[in-house]
Amino acid sequence: MMTNAIPSSGHLLEVSGLRVAYGAVEALKGVDLTVGKGQIVTLLGANGAGKSSTLNALVGLAAKKAGRVVFDGHDISGLAPEQIVRCGMTLTPEGRRIFPSLTVDEHLMLGGAMHKARGNIAEVREDMLERFPILKERLGQKAGSLSGGEQQMLAIARAMMSSPDLLLLDEPSLGLAPQVVDLIFDLIAGLRQRGLTILLVEQNVSLSLDIADAGYVMANGRVVLAGTAAELRNSSEIRGAYLGA
Incomplete structure (x- = not known):
């Protein structure tokens, strides 16, 4: 049975109670997630679910209203983006x-x-x-x-x-031809094989789950489902909403 926690031996990233607001609009409403060393973890969800806001908050590009971000055993919650990059976390943003x-x-x-x-x-x-x-x-x-x-x-x-020790990838296949998307995903898988840890936001759910170890499903600024990639692929909610089954 899936829960909102993903087991892992050795978390590189631990996020708890992450909240982000843009003016009066609360984009993240208490997000909890972990990424284990050497894993690819994917964030799934509809547009506006809070996936990009999560990545931006992790690297200091979105003002955190509350929450704690622990990276490689160190609390980086209040650090500036350039300090976070020097700690070993970096972002490839949506739209390149x-x-x-x-x-x-x-x-x-x-x-x-x-x-x-x-x-x-x-x-x-x-x-x-x-x-x-x-x-x-x-x-x-x-x-x-x-x-x-x-x-x-x-x-x-x-x-x-x-x-970096952790690469955040935001919609790497956006706007690309199918054959190029396959090339990009082969590249991402190859980076993991060389020891890189990756947190991936991607519209192509099927390809994401093909290369991921685990994933979180977001809706309305919250994590609503989590599990291994196999568990998510076999979930009736995921199959119905994203995989056309």
């Missing part, structure tokens, strides 16, 4: 948010500015170019001239330049 007039290489170096050990930036950059060979071919190219899939790869590589 690339700078059209900057080159691919300038984006990578921008992402590396928050690296915990600046002497390793060149090494990390080379690693990114190995993981994303298409970006190596486009290093001097303006990011605005890239395809949607290439821009998404750049957004992920930019976030990875800080060498």
